[in-house]
Amino acid sequence: MDERKRDSMVAYLRRRMAEVGIELDDLAAAIAEDQIRQKAARYRSATGESWSGDGEMPLWLKQAISAGQTLDHFTVARQAQPESEPRSKVDWRQDPFAGSRLAAVQPLHRDV
Template structure:
């Protein structure tokens, strides 16, 4: 947007705010409230497009799925990774097979 259009839009918004008695603080608190109530994104692509999973699926995701990609590919990783203290630890000191192929664990 060029500078003239921007200035024109700002003047228009200021005029409308005066007309309806809206103060800048009112606008700021409304915007802050909207940001708090927004749901976190459940799906995201490599370019940063996001979708919460509510409402109609966005076009970028429809196109990716129609091209053969799975929806799960775009899932955002959970915000709470497993803590190191919660991970299962293995004590190899008394294991006679330690270091051999028999000692490998496969988890599903």
């Protein structure tokens, strides 16, 4: 997204937030709450529904299992432990594209 589009989107969001009465603190609290909820999730569907594994199994997971899917399929991958060795430093002064547009352009597709 180019900077002009980004600035336009930010202005639009700020205007809509002011119209509805949403403060930045409200938004930050909602994001923090979502992050806590996502961290606690042990199982997650493709549509974003999650379950911590505590309490009764949610309907979406019961239906998927009864349809033949395994519980392991929905397990949230835990993040890898940080490496004990520090990464080697990169000398960006030797980068021929540093500071140019090529350094910021994102590829249109990603190989998976």
